[in-house]
Structures are given as structure tokens and as C-alpha cells.
Amino acid sequence: MFQLLRPKQWIKNLLLFAALVFARKLFDPQAAITATLAFVAFSLASSSVYVLNDLIDAERDRLHPEKRHRPIASGQVSSSAAIALCVALTLAALGMGFRIGFEFGVSIVIYLSMSHFYSTLGKHIVILDTMLVAIGFVLRAIAGALAIDVPFSDWFVLCTLFVALFIALSKRKAELQAGGANSGARPVLAQYTANSLTAFTGTSMAAAVISYSLYVQDVLAENGGQFRRLLLFTVPIVIVAIFRYFLLVDSGRAGEKPEETLLKDRTLQLSILGFMFIAISAFYGGA
Incomplete structure (x- = not known):
């Protein structure tokens, strides 16, 4: 049952901590606790989306060499149990979200609405499918700022959108290279x-x-x-990370599972660590 929550995907929700770092609130205990609770709330919300998506895609997943092992597609978890879990996760996410703050709670409502639209219809519409995925990341970035009540930069929001769009499109490219257009697992690839x-x-x-x-x-x-x-030195690091990911996808070594690539590729890991070290030094050095 726990596998149904896709805990590896929670890494995406770490984006909620971006506002905490860039607003110089990292060492503010109350803000850190609030950001952590926001991360938990979004993880619950995203897991509810994954459960619903697996319910909808169960038949298609059975045609995929890897996805057929998912709990619902393989029959390990019944549809009724999955529906109950989805409802429970959604209610828990909304309850926690609105307790953190009204605006943050609304961001979860928007995220859930958009994600469910993606699961039922949006993922079948070419280009819109990847755009919806990217907007999901933008909502995470904005929600992180709303949770701790700090302003957010328009340029940072746009950067989040384009990075997420790049990753989503790279995933489609990797799936297409793997012959996904003819598999039936993701019809939009055709x-x-x-x-x-x-x-x-x-x-x-x-x-x-x-x-x-x-x-x-x-x-x-x-x-x-x-x-x-010092932030100027993060620009080449960002370029290296993006180019590295593009190279991995273009050579067929990554792309279908971005979160696993992040956890395995040493160059990307070092880039992220270097970025965080310089960014924290830039925002908190001499404070």
C-alpha cells in the first residue's frame, strides 16, 4: 500500500523549501516548521493524485513492462481500497493546508484540481500535458512562499516553469526513444x-x-x-546541470524517471550541492 503513495516522487515537493532559503528564513524556527508542514501537506496531496492516476491508468499500465507491477495494475490493491486511500489523503492534505494558512490551502485546492484534470483529460492533449506538469512545479514554488508569508520573485517563478517544462519534455523524449509511441501506455506520445x-x-x-x-x-x-x-557563480552551475541532464536524455541514459536520475547521477548531485552551498553563502554570509 505504501508503494502506491510513490514516496520517491516526494522529492519534487522539496521545491516548497526554496522560498525558505531565498527569503533568508532558513534559520527561523517557526518558518522552518511551517515549511516542513507545508511539505508534508503537499506530499499528501501529490500522493492522492498518484493514487487516482493509477486507478485511471490501471488498464494501460498493465501493457507497460514496468508499470504493470504497480499495486493497482498488478491487483495487489483493490480499486475500492485505492479510492478510500485517495479520499483520505485528499482530506488530510486540505485539512493541514488550510490550517497552515488560507492562501496556502487554496494553492493545494488549485494543485489538486489541475492535477485531476491532467489525470482525466489533460495528459491526452499534446503540449498541454507537459505544460500542466510544469505548472504543478510552479504551484509548489509559489505555495512555499505563501506558507511562510514571504514575497516571491517573478523571474524565479518563470525559471521554475521553464526548468520543469524542460524536464517534462525530456521525459516525453525519453519515452518516445524507448518506443513508447506504440506501447499504448501513453497515447499522447503518438x-x-x-x-x-x-x-x-x-x-x-x-x-x-x-x-x-x-x-x-x-x-x-x-x-x-x-x-x-556570489550568486553569479550559481549561473554556470545551473547551466552545467541542465546541459548534463539534456545529454543524459539525448544519449538514452535517463529521462523516463527524473527523480531516479537525480538520485543516481553524481554530476547532478554535485551541481545541486554546489548550488546550495553558494546560494546559502550568498544569502546568509555576513548576515
């Missing part, structure tokens, strides 16, 4: 082409780098202190 996905990923990749660079420039324009200027 509407994509290898050339179009290469162009889409390249565009989103460039937009992500540009928007992050503009975010850094925006931060420096507000406060260009000695330590804050």
Missing part, C-alpha cells in the same frame, strides 16, 4: 515527433538559463552586497 521534442526541450532549456540569470540580476539590483554577488 502526437509528438523526435524533432519537435528536441526543439521544445532546447527552447525551454535556453529559457530556463536566461530567466534564472535575470533572477540573479534582479536580486543583485536590490542588494548587491559582497556576499550576495
